[in-house]
Amino acid sequence: MIEVCMLASGSSGNAVYVATENARLLVDAGISGRRLASALNQIGVDPATLDCLLVSHDHNDHVSGAGIMARRYGLPIFATVGTWQAMNGRLGPLLPHYERAMPRQGRFSHKDLVIETFPLPHDAADTVGFLFHCGGKTVALATDLGYVTPGILDRLQNANCLILEANHDEDMLLNGTYPWPLKKRILSNSGHLSNKTAAKVLTNALAPATRHIVLAHLSEHNNLPALALETVLSELECAGCRPGKNFAVHVASRHSPSCHIRLA
Numbered sequence: 001m002i003e004v005c006m007l008a009s010g011s012s013g014n015a016v017y018v019a020t021e022n023a024r025l026l027v028d029a030g031i032s033g034r035r036l037a038s039a040l041n042q043i044g045v046d047p048a049t050l051d052c053l054l055v056s057h058d059h060n061d062h063v064s065g066a067g068i069m070a071r072r073y074g075l076p077i078f079a080t081v082g083t084w085q086a087m088n089g090r091l092g093p094l095l096p097h098y099e100r101a102m103p104r105q106g107r108f109s110h111k112d113l114v115i116e117t118f119p120l121p122h123d124a125a126d127t128v129g130f131l132f133h134c135g136g137k138t139v140a141l142a143t144d145l146g147y148v149t150p151g152i153l154d155r156l157q158n159a160n161c162l163i164l165e166a167n168h169d170e171d172m173l174l175n176g177t178y179p180w181p182l183k184k185r186i187l188s189n190s191g192h193l194s195n196k197t198a199a200k201v202l203t204n205a206l207a208p209a210t211r212h213i214v215l216a217h218l219s220e221h222n223n224l225p226a227l228a229l230e231t232v233l234s235e236l237e238c239a240g241c242r243p244g245k246n247f248a249v250h251v252a253s254r255h256s257p258s259c260h261i262r263l264a
């Protein structure tokens, strides 16, 4: 059994709860400790029962609450060596025992959960995506990536639950108020995936085993949940896939727990 829940998603902060029968962890902690505790309480999880925290990369929308969570609940933090170097003390004082290194590409176990990491092209040191395996079920999680390499597509294929970013609508971004250098950064190969790119990737990654697709990390200013959903649904339908029949497509909420999914 694997359970996932998006606690917060988007450029204003990200955190994902992942649990099995024996393991309980967070992937990223980009909102305050108080909001994280409140989000966990809302889904019936006592934050004191968490085991550890995994960090995908050092951007603030993924780590701003990590130090406080580690200190308050005694959580070891797993991050790549590059991410630890980039965080460079920003998490505040941590006991050495809480600073754990995880591979940029590899596999390790935590209780009954097998965690696989794979590199993502993004403008932060050693950004990673994750696969979580338990009891024959797999969850894939990839946000904050400028494009999808064949290697990443390979990791996403056959997951029972696919969590992928659909960050922006290209027209909204290009016509919006962001300064040009920021628009260029988001559109670049080390920025974020557009709705259209996410739709194409999901169409290619979709497999008979896929039960849930979660669109994540939506931009507050350059996207709308309904637009991201419509773009992905129409691409999937064009490709002959039938959303709603074999699999469901969800959009992660920005500020409150959403997409609480249990694969058994």
Ligand SMILES: [Zn+2]
Pocket: 010, 011, 014, 059, 061, 062, 144, 217
């Ligand atoms: Zn981010």
Ligand SMILES: [Zn+2]
Pocket: 057, 059, 122, 124, 144
């Ligand atoms: Zn980022």
